[in-house]
Amino acid sequence: MHAGRKKSKLFLRNAWVKLAFASLVVLLSVLIVVVNAGVYVIYDSKIVAKPQAPPLILVDPEAQGVNVTLGANDTWANITVKATTEYQEITRNGGFDTSPNGWLYGYTVYSGNATVAAAWNQTYYFAPGASGVVLLYMKLYNPSSIIGYVNGSIYLVQNVTIPNTPLSSVTLNITYYSAYTTSFSTLRSYYLFAELLYTNGTIAWSSLQSVTTGSWNNASFVIPTANVKPGETYTLLVGARVSGRTLNILTIVGNLTIYQLFDSVRLYVEPLYPSFSGSILDVNVTNGNYGGSLGVANLTLLGGTNVNVSVFLANLSGGVTTPIVVSSGLLTSSATSEVQLTVPPLGYTSGYIHLSASIYSSSVVNIPLRIRYGVGGVTVTYQVNITIIDPPSKNVTVSSTNNVPHQYAHTHLGRDKSMKGFKHLDKLLPNILENSIPLQRWRG
Amino acid sequence: MQTRASFGWKHAVALLAIAAVASVAFASVFVFYGGTITAYYQAPPVVWASGTNTNGTDIGGKTISVNITGNSTTLSIAVHPTYGYTYYKDIATIKNDDTANGYYIAIKVTNPANITSIAGASVKLIISNTTSTEVLDLGTTGTSPWYYLPASTSANVSIQFYLPGGVKLPSAVVTEIQLIYSTSNAETPPSTV
Known part of the structure; x- marks a missing residue:
């Protein structure tokens, strides 16, 4: 139990x-x-992309020392840049051969009032023999007193960057044609002038020369190398400065008018070490407004510590980004700031990529650049591969007289004759301007 | 001697037996149990929502078209890329409106972008928040890994296109996707039936 x-x-x-x-x-x-x-939980969704033609394309600027291979649809490019110790032009489109691209105009009135115009044309009626010419027109008057004083200047403007290497020489060569008319006025002075301004607007270098009127002429300005700093960007101003007296009685308002033409404005430098400075690629917007910038990825430098490179993007109105910088072989800035790119007016491109580089002799530097543009949250990226080489040297001399159109090279009319000789210009002017491409105004 | 009829009682029994066996073999027996399924529909805790560039300006003067419909459960995007890389940043978001629970989200490509015939071309979807980024190739069928979306947070949706220069512009590149979210990341999500 x-x-x-x-x-x-x-x-x-x-x-x-x-x-x-x-x-x-x-x-x-x-x-x-x-x-x-x-x-x-499952939601159905759809993404539809309707690809379109590129609203921004790359353009070969056909610059000296630059070989551009554009990819299909102009959306990528391979660029070879020749860095040399030869004389090299650092102005962009210094010959105005096919357009005023790269150049703006500005004017300053010190005394009196002014009517101004600036235009590019293939030829001009009153100054034949040149092809691709810029006209700067300024009519000065001062109706505030019986004897009025007038004083003003009108000029071409372009940003230039000095190669980042010591220089042997800096020379500005100009081919110009000056004419003026007076109406109840007298001319007191008429000068050709050139200036280099720092980016803050102060003067780094300035010079004046008296003009010869009524003929095509060459002028040369030698800029002391001490006045320019290697690697620095300056604003180059080249134009005419004029002063006079005008008579004003009842309905008569006297005026002094100048017609300043340029066939070429070229700034040359001679570097001590292989270098290059200039625009290497143009960009053209066909539709819309975009913020543009540059970037660089996977940078491999083969040139050693003597490699200095600066690349930036500029727009047609003179705006520039901060640069991508390689200093002594080290990448110190890999991306630029943004600059606005818009549909350009006739004769201009929306912007350009500027390269300034100095490298070791016989070396090669590759830069895998990216150009970006966009609006809002959309960004488009194109590849631009740059190769900078130092090819074998080939001496080139720069002549200051090789651009004078022969037909008018020896037809100096003199000041007194010019008053009679150019009276017809006022009548021709509307027709001239109508058949020309107007220059864009400098806002500096 | 008289012969008997050829069909006798033995045959009848045999036939009856066969019929009985057959009737048992094909018998349909049905048993019914009562049951109730009640669905209490609720507002979706995870939804498509606008991004900072929804319906923003596209290149070429066009507009980024983003339509969010069906109580924010259907997303439809139309964009206008070009040659090179075209990146559409934050054109939509995936938003977790649940203030108490996080969810695992995934994107399934049901109909891949029809650009596989163009060498090098690609379409990529990027889901990102402040801590992580997931990139999904929209050119092939497949499902992204699970991506955790904490309570009351959202993830940005961006898309990148690459079209090499030199090819003919396709008239339209269509991609169909599914946004899947779940309380669990233990299994591969099922397909819809």
Whole structure:
């Protein structure tokens, strides 16, 4: 009897253990199921892309020392740049051969009032023999007194960057044609002038020369190398400065008018070490307004520590980004700031990539550049690969007289004759301007 | 001696037996248990929402078209890329409106971008927040890994196109995707039936 009760108790204890174990298993199973509950919600969505022609394309500027291979659809480019110690022009489109691209105009009136115009044309009626010429027109008058004084200047403007290497010489060569008319006025002075301004507007270098009127002439300005800093960007101003007296009686308002033409404005430098400075690629917007910038990725420099490179993007109105900088072989800035790129007026491109580089002799430097443009949250990126090489030297001399159009090279009319000789210019002017490409105004 | 009829009672029994067996073999026995399924529909906790560049300006004077419909459960995007890389940043977001629970989200490509015939061309979807980024190739069928979206947070949706210069512009590149979200990341999400 006692043994039977003991057996029964043992059975009961085993049963409880089994029940507890079974409950634990069930509980764990439930927990696993709850934790891993597979509830999935699925939404259908669609993305449709309608590709379009590129609203910004790359353009070969056909610059000296630059070989551009444009990719299909003008959306990528391989560029080879020749860095040399030869004389090199650092102005962009210094010959105005096919357009005024790269140049703006500005004017300053010191005394009196002025009416101004600036235009590019393939030829001009009153100064034939040159192709691709810029006209700067300024009519000065001062109706505030019987004898009024007038004084003003009108000029071409372009940003130039000095190569980042010591220079042997800096020379500005200009081919120009000056003419003026007077109406109840007298001319007191008429100068050709050139200036280099720092980016803050202060003068780094300035010079004046008297003009010869009524003929195509060459002028040369030698800029002391001490006045320009290697690697610095300056604003170059080249134009005419004039002063005179005007007579004002009743309805007669005297005026002094100048017609200043340029066939070329070229700034040359002679670097001590292989270098290059200039625009290497133009960009053209066909539709819309975009913020443009440059970036560089995976930069491999093969030129050693004597490599100095600066690349920036500029727009047609003179705005520039901060540069990508390689200093002594080290990449110190890999991306630029942004500059606005817009559909350009006739004769201009929207912007350009400017390169300034100095490298070791006989070395090669590769820069995998990216040009980016966009609006809002959209960014388009094109690849532009730049190779800078120092090829074998080939001496080139720069002549200051090789651009004079022969037909008018020796037809100096003189100041007195000029008054009669150019009277017809006022009548021709509307027709001239109508058939020309107007220059864009400098906002500096 | 008279012969018996050829069909006797033994045959009848045999036929009855066969019929009985057959009737048992094909018997349809149905058992019914009562059950109830009740669905309490709720507002979707995870939805498509606008990004900072939804319906913004596209290149070429066009507009980025983003339509979010069906109680924010359907997204439809139309953009206008060009040659090179065209990146559409933050044109939509995936938003977790649940203030208490996080969800795992994934993107499934059900109909890949029809540009596989163009060598080098690609379309990529980028999902990102401040801590992580997921990039999904929209040119192939597949499902992205799970991406955790904590309670009351959102993830930005960006798209990048690459079209090499020199090819003919496709008239339209269509990609169909599914946004999937779940309380669990333990399993691969099922397909819709």
